[in-house]
Amino acid sequence: MVILDVTVINVAVPVIGRRLSASLTGIQWITDGYTLVFAGFLLTGGALGDRLGNRRVFCAGVAVFTLASAACASAPSASFLVAARLVEGLGAALIVPGSLALLQQAYPAPAARARAFGLWGSMAGIAASAGPLLGGLLVSTVGWRWVFLINLPVGAACLALTTRCVARSPRRAARALDWPAQCAVVAAVALLTAALNEAGRRGWSDLAVLAGLALAVLAAAAFAVRERLARAPVLPPSLLRSRAMSGGAVIGMLFNFGFYGMVFTASLEFQHQRGFSALRTGLALLPAVVVTMFASVLSGRLTGRTGDRPLVVSGMLLAALGLAGWAALGAEPAYPLLVAPMMAAGFGTSFALTGSTATVMGAAPSAYSGAASALFNTTRQIGSATGVALGGSLLATAGDYGTGLRTSMAIGALAYLTAAGIALRCVPAMPAAVR
Secondary structure: OOOHHHHHHHHHHHHHHHHOOOOHHHHHHHHHHHHHHHHHOHHHHHHHHHHHOHHHHHHHHHHHHHHHHHHHHOOOOHHHHHHHHHHHHHHHHHHHHHHHHHHHHHOOOHHHHHHHHHHHHHHHHHHHHHHHHHHHHHHHHOOOOHHHHOHHHHHHHHHHHHHHHOOOOOOOOOOOOOHHHHHHHHHHHHHHHHHHHHHHHHOOOOHHHHHHHHHHHHHHHHHHHHHHHOOOOOOOHHHHOOHHHHHHHHHHHHHHHHHHHHHHHHHHHHHHHOOOOHHHHHHHOHHHHHHHHHHHHHHHHHHHHHOHHHHHHHHHHHHHHHHHHHHHOOOOOOHHHHHHHHHHHHHHHHHHHHHHHHHHHHHOOHHHHHHHHHHHHHHHHHHHHHHHHHHHHHHHHOOOHHHHHHHHHHHHHHHHHHHHHHHHHHOOOOOOOOO
């Protein structure tokens, strides 16, 4: 539900803009407002979950997200829709950290937890990849408002099942929230995401983009200084120095960079160069969707036998091979030739997601499970934004469209290879309980 809202809107937003008479800036904020708030408040959502109880914060996030979706569906104007999307992003930031923390709480055994993380990853991958297809179907049949209305029954069911089936989470009310640090990280992530989004439109040398990047660095530096001085840091420095924690977070950033960059540039290639409709574009991306669930479930079952490291490394190498193969196919290859590279990238990314998730969550004590989940998903969001921004910039500035596309795919392959190298050093060979 949360991840789907990131991608499903891309197909619907041109129609929404026409129906609500939105300006270009308004159309941009319909898409980017959600992403900015979502990425910026993930660490805050994780810290609140650890302090107030992950189930309580998760349910609050689902309620906020569902009500905001209803407001989006009934929006009478573009400005109203933008405001509702901002609130929707806040709900998403409360949901995602709690979801992984609750899985860790519900499945303490490493093998069972790996399978649960695998299912979580498969749902996230399918939602991300299926967004364009679902958006195209809804917009071309029942109308754009159903892009948001479908969240209502899902949110209601999620609330009912969580309150009935998920045990209460411990509260740690004695842990103070370091609001200066929270504000600094919100500013850093929001500024970075905004600058990366704008770089795809304005170019990397634009003054506003450079100013946003500089301010993001300053905010990140302020966060680091505050964390050193705080008596109750968002994440203890010992955790951030953990090879598994920091390495797993970087791996998540790199594979999101490669995967979302591929989906974004492929969508533009299919629509602008090949003349595909929104619905046909979604169908063209379907091979990458089909393999994600299978790959995540398979990796969740294998990890108890092999450990996480072989799965993450092999997944990243397979994904790198897929994007490198696409880059090597030359200008305007026939669509059937692209099916195997897309499947390799989708399978490899999803195959590695389970192990990298388990690595990050396993490195954190239960008292910091929400914050660890938030860190992992924050770096993934930064990777997504960077992949999309760089892909858009390369397509806009290359001598021809095909050159920009192939360059983007080659850089994505390099990111996957880098993630494989980091996994060799940082991902444990076997969970402690298995060894």
